[in-house]
Amino acid sequence: MSIQIGMKTSKVHGVSSAELANHWGGEAGALASPMMIIFIEMTCMSITDHLLEPDQITVGYRFNINHLAPTPPEWKVRVDAELIDVDGRMMTYRIEVHDAAGKVADGTHTRFAVSNTRFHERMQGRKEAASVLDSTPP
Structure with a gap:
């Protein structure tokens, strides 16, 4: 199977304290926006990563999310995602998030396929460069 526009899935996530x-x-x-973005x-x-080359992973690249309504603790949210564009290694998904009361969020999310090995080499290089400068972020 290959990565194709139109692939979709839904996942349910519980909202803990x-x-x-x-x-x-x-x-x-209520559900924090950064946690919703993790969901x-x-x-x-889950739509595409299992179809990548063995050494590839995807990393979050762009988030265009409208957080429209609060979700209380102990509720569940359902994330619906559909792959709407593939441009080389860049994949864009249309998303909607719903809870028991209705729509919580909508928007798009773009992920970029990269070499897992290169990604970690680059991160290590950044760590080494930072230790030369100052390991304290600005």
């Missing part, structure tokens, strides 16, 4: 905005410094006791990434990866 550790995934609420107030657990991460926000004030809302979106996991769902998109």
